[in-house]
Amino acid sequence: MSSPDPLVDITHIRVRSKGHHCLYPGASFQGTQKSGRNSYDVNVTIVDVNFSSSFLCGYLRIRGLTDDWPELTTYFDAEIIGNRYGFLTQNWGANEQEDMVHWQRFPAFRHVKSDLKKPHLTMADRDRGAVFMRWKERFLVPDHRVQDINGASFAGFYYVCVDFNPQPSSSALRPAPLENELMDLSTSISQGKSEAVPISPPRRDSSARRGTRGSSVGPRASPPVATMSGFYFHQNSEPYQQLSLCHVPESRSSSFEFR
Numbered sequence: 001m002s003s004p005d006p007l008v009d010i011t012h013i014r015v016r017s018k019g020h021h022c023l024y025p026g027a028s029f030q031g032t033q034k035s036g037r038n039s040y041d042v043n044v045t046i047v048d049v050n051f052s053s054s055f056l057c058g059y060l061r062i063r064g065l066t067d068d069w070p071e072l073t074t075y076f077d078a079e080i081i082g083n084r085y086g087f088l089t090q091n092w093g094a095n096e097q098e099d100m101v102h103w104q105r106f107p108a109f110r111h112v113k114s115d116l117k118k119p120h121l122t123m124a125d126r127d128r129g130a131v132f133m134r135w136k137e138r139f140l141v142p143d144h145r146v147q148d149i150n151g152a153s154f155a156g157f158y159y160v161c162v163d164f165n166p167q168p169s170s171s172a173l174r175p176a177p178l179e180n181e182l183m184d185l186s187t188s189i190s191q192g193k194s195e196a197v198p199i200s201p202p203r204r205d206s207s208a209r210r211g212t213r214g215s216s217v218g219p220r221a222s223p224p225v226a227t228m229s230g231f232y233f234h235q236n237s238e239p240y241q242q243l244s245l246c247h248v249p250e251s252r253s254s255s256f257e258f259r
Contacts, residue, residue, distance in 0.1 A: 021164045022226040022247040023049050023056065023131060029228045031245030033062060035238055040064050044228065044245060051125070054080040056133060059141060074137040074154050075144075081132040086120030089134060092157050093235045099159075102231050103132070105240075106161040133160040135230070156234025158243065166227045225249070 019025065027046040032039045046058040056078040063071050079085040089099050103109045108130035115123045137154035230243035 018051075019046075019049050020051055020127075020131070021162075023162060025049060026250075028248040029245040030248055031228070031243065033232075033241060033243050035241045042243060042245060051080065051082075054082055054084040056080055060135075060137065073141040075139055075141050076135045076137045076158075078133040078135045078160070081123070081134075082125040083122055085134070086122035087116060087132070088120045089157075090120070092136070092233075094157075094233055098233065102159040102233060105231060106130075106132070106159075106229060107167075108132075108161055108163050129163070129165050131162045131164075133162070134158065135160055153234065153237065156232055156237055158230040158232050160228065160230040160243070162226060162228045164226045166224055 019027070023046060025046060025048055029044040031042055033042045034040075041063040043061045044058060045061075046056065048058075049056045058076060058078075059073055060076055061071060061073045065072055081087055087099055087103055088096055108128075109132070111130075112123055112128060112132075117123065135158040137157070140154075226247040228243065228245040228247070230245075232241040232243075233239075
């Protein structure tokens with residue numbers, strides 16, 4: 001049996017994970033989490049991402065949640081929805097109806113629900129303009145031994161959607177559909193009769209169209225900033241605690257390695 005090539009092993013360890021759009025190691029998102037009438041500043045930093053393994057992890061920092069902890073930082077890991085993980089959670093107290101109620105609140109979900117495959121409602125891995133995930137907070141940073149925090153809990157998880165090219169109307173998540181509509185959706189999916197939803201045509205930048213004679217073409221519009229939306233779920237917590245974040249573009253980016 002031949003010994004492993006040490007150069008191959010070293011390369012595998014040292015090469016950074018390949019990201020996708022705004023989801024890459026070091027990416028930052030800023031925004032708020034709303035709970036009832038309260039709003040808290042939130043920052044999310046992506047530490048690692050591996051789409052081939054449907055894995056992502058990072059830090060979630062929230063400010064002002066409790067008096068004892070004016071700034072809370074938790075480490076989370078994520079299941080990226082695709083071939084490996086489906087839209088059915090089957091964990092952490094969430095049933096199929098809870099899953100459908102929460103996923104339906106993301107406008108981008110309507111573009112993928114016709115492609116879901118039983119039994120776990122998975123879908124083919126391809127670029128759909130949005131990524132769906134489940135985040136599970138694991139421990140407090142820097143002291144992972146802290147378990148109980150008065151006024152805060154990370155016993156639940158987040159339903160998350162990152163939209164790379166959001167429409168202006170998608171900045172606010174639409175309200176949850178009526179219960180009977182949710183039951184119809186859940187029933188149709190379980191029976192393999194999910195309705196066909198047309199895929200919207202590619203979004204075009206109107207400023208990039210060729211101008212006619214005598215008209216001037218204005219400057220190209222800047223691309224939309226990717227948004228990250230989420231809902232926290234726990235059986236004993238207030239429902240629909242909402243994350244609303246935007247990607248913070250880097251002014252410059254470089255990566256190099258000496259060999």
